[in-house]
Amino acid sequence: MEGPLLRPLPWWRQRSGGLTMDQTSSTYHEPVMVHEVVHFMEPVAVGIIVDGTFGGGGHALALLHRFPELAVIGIDRDPDAIANAPVHPRLSLVQANFAELAEVVAGERGTDPPGGPHVDGVLLDLGISSHQVDTAERGFSFRRAGPLDMRMGPDAELDASELVNEWDVDRLASIFRDYGEERFARRIARAIVAARPVDDTETLAAVVADAIPAAARRPGHPARRVFQALRIAVNDELGALAAGLDAAIEAIRPGGRVVVISYHSLEDRLVKRRFATGAAGCTYPPDLPVRGYDSAAELRPLGRTFPNAEEIEENPRARSAVLRAVEKVTS
Ligand SMILES: C[S@@+](CC[C@H](N)C(=O)[O-])C[C@H]1O[C@@H](n2cnc3c(N)ncnc32)[C@H](O)[C@@H]1O
CATH class of the missing domain: 3.40.50.150 (Vaccinia Virus protein VP39)
Incomplete structure (x- = not known):
């Protein structure tokens, strides 16, 4: 053999x-x-x-x-x-x-x-x-259940939970648009604000997926661009x-x-x-x-x-x- x-x-x-x-x-x-x-x-x-x-x-x-x-x-x-x-x-x-x-x-x-x-x-x-993506407790992945953290290091002033649960629709929509190039930025921001409190990555990924019209879904996970935008904002x-x-x-x-x-x-x-x-x-x-x-x-x-x-x-x-x-x- x-x-x-x-x-x-x-x-x-x-x-x-x-x-x-x-x-x-x-x-x-x-x-x-x-x-x-x-x-x-x-x-x-x-x-x-x-x-x-x-x-x-x-x-x-x-x-x-x-x-x-x-x-x-x-x-x-x-x-x-x-x-x-x-x-x-x-x-x-x-x-x-x-x-x-x-x-x-x-x-x-x-x-x-x-x-x-x-x-x-x-x-x-x-x-x-x-390693950061694969470590569920860091909260970077829309595929793994974890806390809404996303800080690369202790110098980041906010974690993702503060953005998701405290920022208003305008502020959320602007980072989803600017940092995630997300077409449905405002719609997703409204859905997140309506779903508060959003406690973990799985819940957030599901809220985002539900906010995007099925007919408009692009290849890849529907929450990918929102997670990218939050990560960029959290870590400036x-x-x-x-x-x-x-x-x-x-x-x-x-x-x-x-x-x-x-x-x-x-x-x-x-x-x-x-x-x-x-x-x-x-x-x-x-x-x-x-x-x-x-x-x-x-x-x-x-x-x-x-x-x-x-x-x-x-x-x-x-x-x-x-x-x-x-x-x-x-x-
Ligand atoms: C793509 S990985 C680098 C991989 C590395 N070149 C290797 O061969 O393993 C990016 C790394 O940069 C770190 N990083 C990202 N932005 C940073 C910054 N502004 N200052 C210092 N480290 C940063 C992240 O924490 C992460 O560990």
């Missing part, structure tokens, strides 16, 4: 100097576009890279494994990600919001080198990890991203790189615009007399890329991923 077909572990999951992470820990999160991240970081991989969304550490481990002179500072909002992180002699970990990247880098690097606490690269792999994800992009661009030295993987159009639009502004150079109104203004562009775009069909087949979460990368030109 033939034995099970054993596939070799991908290189980024094989053990290497100092790692104590269990090889099965990719169940925490399967990283997306690992080869592309490594490719874009290659020119800066003798220095320090900040992984601002450490999660299960898949990207960080891949980079450490591939580049023996690299050090990684891993940041995650979620204390659970930090508590489950592997130990590695070239990895340091900080529980924080990547919006505070400058403070984290200054703290990790001690005395600032002249010109500021520069690093060589920053990676942001946005959204939530599979777009505010953190805008601040994190500025902080990342500020923190890297000239020649340094920023690589961002987004999973929905709102994130990608923000990344695209910030990179385009940096690549265009001038961020001042053209008629403003700015003394000593240097018109050279701040950033050089390195391109945009998507996962290939094979990766999407193996890891459906990759389906919506878009990677954008830039290099800093001026300090």
